[in-house]
Structures are given as C-alpha cells and as structure tokens.
Amino acid sequence: MRHLTTMRPLPYRRQLLWRRIAIVLGAVLLFLLVFGVPLPSLYAFLPGPARDVGRLINVSDKPTFSSEGKLYLTTVRVDTQVTFAEWVADSLDPDRSIVTKGQVIPRGQSLEDLEKVQRAEMQESQRLAQEVALVALGRQPPSGDGALIETTVEELPADGVLRPGDVIVSVDGRPVQTACDAGQAVSAHGVGERVTLQIRRAGELEAFELETVAGPDTDAAVIGVSLSDVNYDFDPGVTVDFKTGHIAGPSAGLMFSLALYDKLNAGDLTGGRRIAGTGTIGCDGEVGPIGGVEQKVAGAEAEGVDIFLAPTADAPAARRAANDIDVVSIATFDDAVEYLEELS
The missing domain is CATH 2.30.42.10 (PDZ domain)
Known part of the structure; x- marks a missing residue:
C-alpha cells in the first residue's frame, strides 16, 4: 500500500524560509543592541585601581625614609561606552554608578577638553601637595606681591x-x-x-x-x-618628580601631600598599615570633596587596605559604601597627619 506525501507549494516554503531568516536577523540585531551598541549620553563610574603613592613620587637632593606600610591614592574608571546590558548590570551593583554625560562633561566641552582640564588640575594638585607638605616640614611659605x-x-x-x-x-x-x-x-x-x-x-x-x-x-x-x-616665589629646597602616567584630576592631592611628608620625615606615618584616601588639597591644607568616592572605597577594599581617609563632605557616602574598611573623616592635611601619627 502506497502513502502519498502532500508537498507544500513552493511560495509557502520560500515564505517560511524568509520568516526564519527574519527571526535570526532580529535575534542578531537584538543581541547587538543589548550587548554591543552604547547607549547615548550614559556613562558609568567603576572602581579603579588603588596605586601605591610612594612609588609615584621621586625625591632628589634630600635623604628619604621608607615606611613599613603603604599609602594609596584611589581612582575611578569611567566607561563611556555603556551598553543596555551593562546599564542593567551596573544599576544592580552598589560599587558602580550610572551617570549622564552632562554630569561628567560640562556643557560646551568635549571629552578631550575635559581630559585637558583634568591634566592641568593634576599638575596643580601636585604643586599644592608639595607646598603643603614641605611647609609642614619647616620650609618657608610661598611669597609674592599680592x-x-x-x-x-x-x-x-x-x-x-x-x-x-x-x-x-x-x-x-x-x-x-x-x-x-x-x-x-x-x-x-x-x-x-x-x-x-x-x-x-x-x-x-x-x-x-x-x-x-x-x-x-x-x-x-x-x-x-x-x-x-603676582611674582609667586617658593623654594622647596628639594626636587620632587611625580610619575602619575594617565591619572588625572585633583583628587589625589591629599595622598600626594601625605606621601611626600612621609618620605621626608624620619617617622613612619603609616605605622605599618595600608592606608588609602582621596580628596583635593588646598594651599592652606584644606581637604576638599571629590566625585566617585563609593568607587574609590571599593577599589581600596579590593587592594586589602585597612583605612580610608575621606574628605569630611564625602565621609558619610564612603561609610555607606564600605564593607571591611575603616573610613576616617578628614578636614585638613594637619588632621590627617595628627590622626596617623596618633595611630602609629
């Protein structure tokens, strides 16, 4: 007994083939949109590496002293190519923050403009850190004509x-x-x-x-x-070279000043501990607030740091972000030195 097989018409088979192709192409397009195409105007703040500041500062013309512990500056990595999948993942991760482009780059500026400004801010923070640390060690304050x-x-x-x-x-x-x-x-x-x-x-x-x-x-x-x-003059009495590479912005000022002070001071400011921190430094030693403190705390914890020095304004957010690290509120350079000397 024979069985007859009914063949589908050719147009129907072609229609089915194109439907399958459309489904595959749609899935590929959806995959690319979710995982490959950056969302416009969204950036992400991610924990960056903590860097041993002592290794970034070279001092000439003066004897230097080593420490049992370490001082770390902390950084934030900025992802400028956030996809939909990353947006979802970063939104659920307390160590990461989604921000708008306008929160990072001032209106009328490009990313390149911002990077140029931040490099200049880094140089200024190094100058101020050197001034603050050396005056604390006994050098004459800067002078000028107004x-x-x-x-x-x-x-x-x-x-x-x-x-x-x-x-x-x-x-x-x-x-x-x-x-x-x-x-x-x-x-x-x-x-x-x-x-x-x-x-x-x-x-x-x-x-x-x-x-x-x-x-x-x-x-x-x-x-x-x-x-x-006007006619600024400051004689540091020592040659200081900062090797910071691609790190930019003013937020390492506090840690630069502490690391330089520690190198030129016979005492051990670290007391054998691993100490990280952040904060701008003013010419009068005032420690100013910064951005991304939650990510900096996460980066410090990943490095196994014991203590995190945070500007007074950022200390509450730093404490909320901390899991296994002690956060200490710091208002001035002198506050930080006094705290660390008492600790050691």
Whole structure:
C-alpha cells in the first residue's frame, strides 16, 4: 500500500524560509543592541585601581625614609561606552554608578577638553601637595606681591566693584602676599560679615569694603573673585618628580601631600598599615570633596587596605559604601597627619 506525501507549494516554503531568516536577523540585531551598541549620553563610574603613592613620587637632593606600610591614592574608571546590558548590570551593583554625560562633561566641552582640564588640575594638585607638605616640614611659605583678580562672578559682592587686573595687597589691614593669603583672609569671616580690601589699581591704592556671602559650591564666605599670584616665589629646597602616567584630576592631592611628608620625615606615618584616601588639597591644607568616592572605597577594599581617609563632605557616602574598611573623616592635611601619627 502506497502513502502519498502532500508537498507544500513552493511560495509557502520560500515564505517560511524568509520568516526564519527574519527571526535570526532580529535575534542578531537584538543581541547587538543589548550587548554591543552604547547607549547615548550614559556613562558609568567603576572602581579603579588603588596605586601605591610612594612609588609615584621621586625625591632628589634630600635623604628619604621608607615606611613599613603603604599609602594609596584611589581612582575611578569611567566607561563611556555603556551598553543596555551593562546599564542593567551596573544599576544592580552598589560599587558602580550610572551617570549622564552632562554630569561628567560640562556643557560646551568635549571629552578631550575635559581630559585637558583634568591634566592641568593634576599638575596643580601636585604643586599644592608639595607646598603643603614641605611647609609642614619647616620650609618657608610661598611669597609674592599680592593676589591678582582675574575675574569677578556676576551677582556676587565683587561684581561691579572690583575689576580684573586689580591686585589685592591687604585684607583687613593684614598684608597679602599670595592668592592663598587673600582667600584664607576672606574665608576666615563669617557669611554676612564685612571685609576691607586694599587694592592696587593702575598704580594707585584704593580701599573697598564688601559684605561676604556663601559661595555657590561651599558654605565658606566669599566675595566672588578668581585670583592668581603676582611674582609667586617658593623654594622647596628639594626636587620632587611625580610619575602619575594617565591619572588625572585633583583628587589625589591629599595622598600626594601625605606621601611626600612621609618620605621626608624620619617617622613612619603609616605605622605599618595600608592606608588609602582621596580628596583635593588646598594651599592652606584644606581637604576638599571629590566625585566617585563609593568607587574609590571599593577599589581600596579590593587592594586589602585597612583605612580610608575621606574628605569630611564625602565621609558619610564612603561609610555607606564600605564593607571591611575603616573610613576616617578628614578636614585638613594637619588632621590627617595628627590622626596617623596618633595611630602609629
């Protein structure tokens, strides 16, 4: 007995073939969209490596001292090619943060512009760290011929009163040698207090009285000027070379200053411990806030660090991110040195 097999019409078989091809192509396209195509305007902050700062600083012309422990600077890796799959994974990982491009790159700038700015900030942080550490070790503070007003900030007290090119030579009757001197003298006032400035303008001395206000990004008293030094002079008495490679930005300032201080000081600042940290350093030793502290804590923990030094403003977030590391709030360079010396 024969069985007859009914053949499908050729057009139907072709239609089925194209349907299967479409499904495969759709799956490939979906895979590429999920795993291969970056989402526009989304970046991710990831834990970066913790680096032994002592290995990044070379000192000439002076004897240096080794330590039993180590000091680490911490970094954040920025992923600028976040896919949908990475966005989902990073959103579920407490050590990673998804941010918008606008949170990383200021409006009107490119990534290349930002990198250039951050390289300049790194150089400035190294200069300030060297200044702070060496003055703490007994070198004479920097000197100069006043603080040059570069710009004034719109709608703040100096706007329309002081001018670019004016040089501040005294604050409240105290001589000003550097921009740092002027900034410290103004911020020593409470918000709403009046400050008297003597200005050199076109070769003539003039006096102005301004009322301080809270700064846009700080609670400290400001008058709304950006300053630079006039005939700045500082003799470090030692040659310091920072080998930081591709690391950029100002956030290693605190750890640079501590590592340099430790190298030139006979005592062991580490007390045999592994100590990491972050924070900008000001000319007066003030430690300023930074971004990505959660990722820096994670990077320090991955390195097996014992203690993490965090700027006061970032300490709460650092403590929330910490699992097996002690987070210590630090306001100034002197605070950090005092804490570490007591610990050791």
